[in-house]
Amino acid sequence: MTRAEEFEELRPLLFSISYRILGTVTEAEDTVQETWIRYAATPARPTSAKAFLSAVVTRLSINVLRSARVRREEYVGPWFPEPLLTDPYQDPERSAELADSVSMAALLLLERLSPLERAVFVLREVFGFGFPEVASAVGRSEAACRQLAVRARRHMDEGRPRFEADRREREELATRFFDAFAEGDLDGLKNLLAADVQIVADSGGKAPQWARGIFGAGNVARALGVLVPSFVQIGGVVEPRQVNGQPGAVFRDRDGKVVNTWTLDILDGRIQTISTMSNPDKLAHVGPVADAWAILREAQRARQDPARPDERRHS
Structure with missing residues (x-):
């Protein structure tokens, strides 16, 4: 499989990670495209394309989110995530987590987290990445990522309604x-x-x-x-x-x-x-x-x- 084919196969996952970190379709699409540029320019082929590309798109998304936070502070009126009509990534084993994490309420709760907490929560709780992969993606130790995950879960749980409609x-x-x-x-x-x-x-x-x-x-x-x-x-x-x-x-x-x-x-x-x-x-x-x-x-x-x-x- 060529690099381009590997990338296209993983594109839905990369977009879905980036969208949940950023809350914007356009910035997520731009970030995924930048991920491809970096992947294509990497001399050595990584052992795991999924791990490499997920780490790159996560780090790029964190950087974009940090600059976006400044713009959102000056935003006129309430700020909502860009509407997403179709999530391109599907995983039957994590369908509940994926559906819940893309809701307007969940994305607004994610806005309360720091960029690192948000990235760790998305990778760990939504997509089920192991802590070694999460740590590699965000550039922190596994222990630090576990602490970030605990804080993120607590903030998310505090903001959720007690009972949700099926x-x-x-x-x-x-x-x-x-x-x-x-x-x-x-x-x-x-x-x-x-x-x-x-x-x-x-x-x-x-x-x-x-x-x-x-x-x-x-x-x-x-x-x-x-x-x-x-x-x-x-x-x-x-x-x-x-x-x-x-x-x-x-x-x-x-x-x-x-x-x-x-x-x-x-x-x-x-x-x-x-x-x-x-x-x-x-x-x-x-x-x-x-x-x-x-x-x-x-x-x-x-x-x-x-x-x-x-x-x-x-x-």
Whole structure:
């Protein structure tokens, strides 16, 4: 097998490691590409391509994360990970760990860890690397890595909900939610929301968003009741699908361009949080991005003049 073939075989794993450390698709893809450049330039062929490439992508990701932390401190509004529609790496023996670690909630918990803690947690707890491999990847002793792993697990466990909905329950509730959403069923929506539900958005200051979020079942249901009819009226499409391994949706304009993505956090049979991503810089990997400001203006006109959708659509 050539080096290029080895690398392509391991690319899904390398991307999945990097994405979990960084929380961004674009930076993970760039880091994986840099990993290939270094692998191709290495004179001696390593004994284990997997060990070598995993170590390189981990160290590069740690470096990128350290510089990204500075930028995130100046970020406008809440910072969310870039939405991931499909995780390219699959391992049946670790499917639960892989699915859980890519969720929006888990990635936000990972943000609380130091770059080293995050890398150790990802390699050890998510991908099941042995401590010798982890130590080699992060450039620390095995003893230090064990301590980092203990601290990381403690921080992650402290932030997790005590009881999580199983996958089937989440999917059934999400289906009911988006059905009610599409039908403009305000009561149906409200019945699916936790009393303290919230909508929170990451726009990076580059797209419309609710100022500090919307809180409470009544307020959220009313906001959705205003949003849906006008968005559908101007040709918008809500495409339910898994986002970061959770029930969610991709919102598209009538030309198929991406307006935003949603993910639903579900617990105790109710939707707890609706997280929306509308920052165009974080949506480009999903597809061509719509002009969200233009969509908002058109939707507002639709609410004011609901009797003339065809004229607006072709103007």
